[in-house]
Amino acid sequence: MVERRTPISVSDAVEKVMSKKFEGAVEWVPISDCDGRFLAEDIVATHDVPHFNRAPYDGFALRSVDTAGASRENPFEFEVVEELGAGMVPQKPVKEDQAVRIMTGTQMPAECDAVIMLELTEEIKKDSRIYIRFKRPLKKGENVSFKGEDAKKGDVLVKKGSMINPGIKAVLATFGYDKVPVAKKPVIGVFATGSELLDVSEPIEPGKIRNSNSYMISAQIKRAGADVLYFGQLVDNLEVSLEAIRQALEKVDLLITTGGVSVGDYDLLPDIYDKLGAEVLFNKVGMRPGSVTTIASLENKILFGLSGNPSACYVGFELFVRPIVRTMLFSDKPHLQKVQAILGADFKKPNPFMRFVRTKITYKNGQLAVVPSGMDKSNIITSLAGSNSLTILPGGTRGFSEGDTVFALLLDDQEGSVWPW
Amino acid sequence: MVERRTPISVSDAVEKVMSKKFEGAVEWVPISDCDGRFLAEDIVATHDVPHFNRAPYDGFALRSVDTAGASRENPFEFEVVEELGAGMVPQKPVKEDQAVRIMTGTQMPAECDAVIMLELTEEIKKDSRIYIRFKRPLKKGENVSFKGEDAKKGDVLVKKGSMINPGIKAVLATFGYDKVPVAKKPVIGVFATGSELLDVSEPIEPGKIRNSNSYMISAQIKRAGADVLYFGQLVDNLEVSLEAIRQALEKVDLLITTGGVSVGDYDLLPDIYDKLGAEVLFNKVGMRPGSVTTIASLENKILFGLSGNPSACYVGFELFVRPIVRTMLFSDKPHLQKVQAILGADFKKPNPFMRFVRTKITYKNGQLAVVPSGMDKSNIITSLAGSNSLTILPGGTRGFSEGDTVFALLLDDQEGSVWPW
Known part of the structure; x- marks a missing residue:
């Protein structure tokens, strides 16, 4: 007898799945391996950035008050009393009409509040002393990167659940994360079903097609941010398949089967769900493609019976599996944008x-x-x-x-x- | 004496870099490892998809001509003469007023040109024979996926240079690519420069900052599709640095240094380019950030002297390095969209x-x-x-x-x- 299934709406289906609890876990990985992983914690500034006033350009640090009145007609000459290479710390106090040669990124002398860019100066040697000549006044704070102007200690800079991109990695390095707290990748098991399926390396034959769904869905799993465990093809035998699924469930967070979920006579999955004691959340969704999607819940795991049709399988994954993966990766926006x-x-x-x-x-x-x-x-x-x-x-x-x-x-x-x- | 550099425009700079020849190379990887890699060849359909007429739904295959006149008032009854599970091939010819039970994806009997969906039929047993009753006529071709309707043999399905996504992986599996021709990842070497740089694991100290650029740029390199070889920090000694760069160049396709390219006194790179015999394509670009970007060419390799400022370094990479990487990955649209x-x-x-x-x-x-x-x-x-x-x-x-x-x-x-x- 043909089973008549009642479809539920897509939003009811998503809500039923997402009403289950999914917990992410944290692991620490070396910063060199964190690309594309998802942050398991907010990244908070542990110090001001920059943590000292510094020069954003190569030039000369000086006291802006001394520069008032400088002009093309009335160039000023300041003695250069120190030369600060990158990473060096000022040693001498800077007095009236003095300047310090300073490199990009270097800490400002405490007395100085402006930097004149190298290109706007002329160097002069007199009596074995070095002077710079310049033709314009500087404003207080001109060309200075101030302590904390990029980030203040305590600022939340990146929210947990964010995928680590190059900019986030720079922030992590800045704050000394040689190890990074990332979400553990959920492990998703995959079974293919269908006696029409050939392996990718087999030649095609009448009535049979190569198994493309397992490869496709493994790519979707990786794109979503999880790891895949492929268990091969379920055989057309209830007891054997049941045991294979039982064993697989011990190794995964979520389990996907593709195919074998339509209302056809050869579909073993309803019996398997039944024997496992899984609660079938729904077995038909009011959508195309993918109406014959079955999702069942067993303890803290979810079993996805996705359609064997490639496109239906694809859509079913993105609508129902991805948001769980992203929730386990600590995202608060786990659905496709x-x-x-x-x-x-x-x-x-x-x-x-x-x-x-x-x-x-x-x-x-x-x-x-x-x-x-x-x-x-x-x-x-x-x-x-x-x-x-x-x-x-x-x-x-x-x-x-x-x-x-x-x-x-x-x-x-x-x-x-x-x-x- | 301060070197005065003449900036060139961003588009002149990009064109100068891209005028060099960059050749990609092919390697074959198992299909399970191809995600996110870039195709080195066009993918051409080696057979029709589907390669036989098939049923897209569970139902009964029949001859549409026999169904003319079926209606609610005048339901028809057809004998079911065969049952085809997935992957099975029809064995019996289908005659007038006969039907074949057929599963999703199964090959159509040659005589049939339509499928009535399971849900629209009622099964009846009479004299140990099985019949279906249905109440509507079917059109020729109704619910049939025809041979070649997805792709015809010879169609170019995916262009080389495409990043392999889940859908492309499904196409590869369909056509039996158990190994996939992908672009070899270019290898990009990275040196940091700057005596102000602390290692990511070191505590901050006055005047010094942690090295974030190397981590950031390694993430950009990976995002672009290349591999990174980090060589550590160049020391403040011309001969030692020159030798380090010489050795590095033997291991990489492209070499990036960050920092040490401004017009400051401590910059060794111009001397290094000179001693290597590299042709400096430009050393200043009319852009912010990143005006102090130097790019030099040496034989078939490019040396990028990116700014030590994180944002300038970031932009310099995306404008000048990424398009080379993508060209070596066979993209014909290598620039950022x-x-x-x-x-x-x-x-x-x-x-x-x-x-x-x-x-x-x-x-x-x-x-x-x-x-x-x-x-x-x-x-x-x-x-x-x-x-x-x-x-x-x-x-x-x-x-x-x-x-x-x-x-x-x-x-x-x-x-x-x-x-x-």
């Missing part, structure tokens, strides 16, 4: 269900536009290659036209969105 | 030079907007942490106002731009 855009093509086919169209976002004259990245049947994989976004076409509408305002989810973005979108 | 955006803040300070402001791009009502990600002095590192773009403010202007249309370069984008922007 949702942006408004102009639709670049007609979608005349009405659809009772919410539709996620694989699209490419382009920027035209400062305006976001989305165009389909290929045909949009759920079994079409080539359109996934060129897509950087999923455009949301709400269900229950009469189709969409080029120029309509729509919303799209960004696939390669690290900013994220809160829920509800 | 340039997009139009609305300026979200005033920049009243006039500047003779082109300015690159560290900004954060946001999407508001489908419109790109850029706001400064922090203070914009060239020594300010914390603003780098929050930036995802560099906004270009052309030189020679009287300042910019909120609401002005500007252009920005996207830092985290994989699309890229051709030159000129």
